[in-house]
Amino acid sequence: MVSSKNKMFLLSNGLYSSSDGGFKWVKSQSFNDQALTLAASGLNVIVGNYYGVSISTDEGESWVHKSPPVYGGSGLRIQALTINGNRIYVGYNFGGLFYSGDGGFSWKSTADSITSASSISSLFFDGDNVYAGTSSWSFSLANLYKSTDHGTSWTKIKNGLKNSKVISNARLGEKLFIGTNGNGIFFSNDNGLTWQESNQGLGSISISSIITIGENVYAGSSDGGGVFLLKSGGNRWDSLFDQLTDIGVTSFAKIGSKLFAGTSGGGVFLYSDSDGTWQTRNNGLMSKIITSLLVNDNQLYATTSRGIYKSIDSGASWNRLNSDLTDIYFLSLGIDGNKMYAGSVLNKIYISTNNGINWTDSVSVIGRINSIAIKNNSVLAATDGGIIGSFDKGITWRYIFTKVSHFIKVSGEKIYIGFSDGLFYSDDDGIQWHQIxxxxxxxxxxxxxxxxxxxxxxxxxxxxxxxxxxxxxxxxxxxxxxxxxxxxxxxxxxxxxxxxxxxxxxxxxxxxxxxxxxxxxxxxxxKIPKSFLLEQNFPNPFNPSTLINYEVPIKSLVRLEVYDVLGRKITTLVNEEKSAGIYSIQFNGYKLSSGVYYYTLLANDFIQTKKMILIK
Structure with a gap:
């Protein structure tokens, strides 16, 4: 999304504009090109597509198509562009960078030296200076370049900046911020001469957008981490989304008085027992998709969609272990001394005998390796194809069960396995198994x-x-x-x-x-209830919600229904089979008028009705 003088523009299966601050969006009828990228400056708007650029000088009311020169295998596919008045830069998918100083009427090639082996991933102006971000299959070719002479010459920026694909930028006063693909955020106080990381509370994640509002900086992550805020004068980013309310949680781990949670998009969180909140612990993680957490010798380990990580400071920082297994999607981990066993989605178990420095693949299995457990000389793995075990510390393997299992866990003297048809345990290191x-x-x-x-x-x-x-x-x-x-x-x-x-x-x-x-x-x-029971709702009277408790002594089909004074059913709160237990459910009457209502519990031959009063 970009802003011109009076409008906002975004691309989403077409070009949309808003003239009221984003409350109402109108799809452009005069622009039908397949768009890839977008930029704006003053009244000028420019869109890059598969066959050049389209330029508007009246904020999208009319468009003129311009075709920069064809570049190599890229054709006219525009990967990145930026505009400042009549000055336009366009970058190509497979390299090539062109400049126009007259609004797109004429073009000249620039910076062949930086594009011969790279794609132009981003372009942006900062005052009179222009920056070009490059990307490639090799991290060594993912760099940021700066030109102060309209693209005639370019300087690679090195001081403090990691090799990263730059995908976003923003300026706040003397600070220039850039967001990268996998290395978080960097900033410069001297117009790009030197750079510093700004990843406290953020971690090494991908930053797809950065904006400034007043004295604050906002960053959006494309790794599923949500939106982050850097307050004026601060040096730590705070998450702005309700971190653990609507997110997938994959694992827990405990170190002394600390509880950690691994999530499927938000990374690792540390629980604060004093206020019941969770804080992110993602510094150094290249992926926030955490598949498992493990504690060994007071050190925290995490398997992720991009390798295995270790933290020696309770999650404050992370280092990747599997340098020779780059970007393998791991699901599980087991540790026995300096020997480590790692299960992947690639149907393989990898073994390291030197604390994760080097790895070899040990055995191929059917399906993913969901969980690994180690007890004495036994190494067991729960996979999509069954339970496999090694009783000589990973030298040889054999199948113990040939059915899908999602977890295997050591607890005390027992090993537990869960299948779709029951729970099993072994008290002799996995030799014999008993069903519970x-x-x-x-x-x-x-x-x-x-x-x-x-x-x-x-x-x-x-x-x-x-x-x-x-x-x-x-x-x-x-x-x-x-x-x-x-x-x-x-x-x-x-x-x-x-x-x-x-x-x-x-x-x-x-x-x-x-x-x-x-x-x-x-x-x-x-204790298991001795009989069916429907309790009086609380509070009563209520406005607008109340809690209804009921007890079920044996597994039964249970219905809990609400009626008005004329006997008309208002809603069914419960209609399912329930095991023996004590249950609670909330009834919200915000759509109803004040008055008397009745709720009825029906289970087996039991029927009981009670009255409740809604007062608004």
């Missing part, structure tokens, strides 16, 4: 078990569509503990991907609804 029957009240075993956590004699289990189950007797009997979790997001309990007990709370990370927690004491003191 999760069958209270005819509970079916056919569920996908996704995560497990143990706490003293208690087992907590994510059981797919049945939500979170709890056993207080080492798996002999089970209870559902989904109350209040499912009432807020109907699918939250069936998407729990990881569990952790921390500071007397059970934390669960969901696929799309962030992190939830529950006081462990409210669970371990839990």
């Amino acid at each position: 029957n999760i069958l209270p009240d005819n509970y079916p075993n056919q569920h996908t078990y996704l995560a497990l956590e143990t706490y003293n004699a208690y087992i907590f289990l994510s059981a797919g569509s049945e939500g979170i189950l709890y056993s207080g007797d080492n798996g002999v009997s089970w209870k559902s503990i989904n109350d209040n979790l499912a009432s807020r997001y109907p699918n939250a309990y069936s998407n729990v991907r990881c569990l952790s007990v921390f500071n007397n709370y059970l934390f669960n990370g969901t696929q799309e609804q962030g992190i939830w927690r529950r006081d462990i004491n409210t669970i371990t003191n839990f």
